[in-house]
Amino acid sequence: MVVLISGRKSAGDLDALDLFSRMDVPATGAATTVxxxxxRESFHQKLNAVLDQSLSNPSRLHGWRxxxxxxxMIVSLGTVRMxxxxxxxxYFFHAGDEVRPADFRIITAAGEHLLVEVKGVxxxxxxxxxxxxNQDLDPLLRYAExxxxxxxxAPYWSAINLWSLVDASALTRLDERRRVLNFESAMMANELGLVGDAQIGTEPPLTFSVIADPAGxxxxxxxxxxxxxxxxxxxxxASAGRVLTDPQQQKIAWFLMLHGQWPPTEQPVIEDGRLVRINQVFRPVVPDDEELAEAISDQGFALVGSLSSMYSNAYNDVTLTEDGEIRALRHEPDPGALASLVPSDYWDNRENDALPIWKLTQDPGR
Known part of the structure; x- marks a missing residue:
């Protein structure tokens, strides 16, 4: 696990001064000082105008978020170096060689430099x-070179809460002017495992129980x-009926229940007319398909979701309203939180196997 720290602390005064210096364009020969x-009034007017323009553009706001x-998510996955x-x-570039930087530069654990252009679907x-x-892709490729x-x-397929990270070479030619990336190709060429993503599975069901005090x-x-x-x-x-007492296993189970793909069902338990407990039982959704249900039973586990999807669920909870409106444009990450959730030594000499975990990392085989 690599715990990243912020290399540039937020400094509102310097950020404001930098923005002022870029938007303050005095008239030629003006006698006024900075x-x-x-x-200042001219700057405020310009700032209000451009801010109103951005805040009234829902697609821009969602793209920024x-x-x-x-x-x-990358910071929380905790495997990249930067x-x-x-x-x-x-930035400045040679005339005739138009270049454009992508959204992010990532340096992987192996030292590879990646430029990532994020796309919200x-x-x-x-x-x-x-x-x-092509007129957008070519400047990005030249900058990368x-x-x-x-x-x-990195398209975020928001309707189904899935990320993919795909090399530009996976885009195929649509016509003379455009290239295209379809969902199936994106999933097959997905390289999110390179930056720490993985599918997490366990034995169903997971259960959270509120136990009633028999008195009163x-x-x-x-x-x-x-x-x-x-x-x-x-x-x-509990996991598959086994009560979890290990704090690390409890933490994992709680995260999987809160942010994974298994929906809960509520099951009150009443004996002799008295409430014993209320169980929230989390199970995978299994279609009316006996072969699929049998396969899950035979292999002993089902996938709860990917770390990237579960983190996105948690992030969406704090930045979106129930109606999908934006309540915050960003939320500070917890560096390395996903890497520490199921650490690499989780399977080494465990005395308590109450919560078996499967961790599957995809390799696109480039």
Missing amino acids: PSPER VQGLFEA IKEEDAGR NPSNMTKPQRVR LTGARLLF QEHDDRGAQTEIRFRVGAVEL
């Missing part, structure tokens, strides 16, 4: 193929309905 009220999600916003700040488009114009990096695209229960019978008031005596986490 701190003058006239220059998805970029923040990608950066936070990630940096590449398209921030000015509109939920309404589901898995619609992503088209890239000049800076000794490999160019990749009050029952109010109302004909066909009964209201029970009780105190919580304890809570319990």
Whole structure:
């Protein structure tokens, strides 16, 4: 695990001064100085105008939020040596050789330099193929070549909460002006494992139980309905019926239940008219397909989801409203949190196997 730290702390005063220096363009021959009220007022007017333009553009806001999600996810996966916003700040290039930086530069654990262009796929488009114009792709490729990096695209298929990280060579020719990346090709060529992503599986079901205190229960019978008031005596986490007592296993199970793909069902347990417990049972969704159900039973586990998807669920919870509106454009990551969730030594000499974990990392075999 590599724990990344911020190389540039937020400094609102310097950031504001930098923005002012870029937007403050005095008239030729102006006698005013930089701190003058006239220059400040002109800056405020320009800033309000461009800010209003961005805040009224939903697609721009969602695209900005998805970029923040990608950066936070990579930091939380905790395997790369560095990630940096590449398209921030000015740059100059040789006339006639148009270049454009991608969104991020990543240096992997092996020292490879990756330039990543993030693409947020509109939920309404589901898995619609992503088209890239040659006039946009070529400057990105030239920048990558000049800076000794490999160019990749990172579409976030938001409707199904899946990421892919795909080398630019996987884009196929659509016509003379455009290239295209379809969902199937993106999944086959996915290189997110290179930056720490993996599919996590375990033995179903996972259960969170609220155990009722047997003392002090009050029952109010109302004909066909009964209201029970009780105190919580304890809570319990279990995997396939095995109670989890190890703190690390409890942490893993809780994360998988909160952010994985298995939906919960509520099952109250009542014995002799008294509430014993309320179970929240998390199971994989299995279609009415006996072969699939039998395969899960035979292999002993089912996939709960990828680390990238589960992190995206958690990130979306704090940056989006229930209606999908944006409440925050970014959320600070917890460096290395996903790498430490299931550490590499989890399977070494474990005395407690109550929570078996399978970790599958995809290799596109480039």
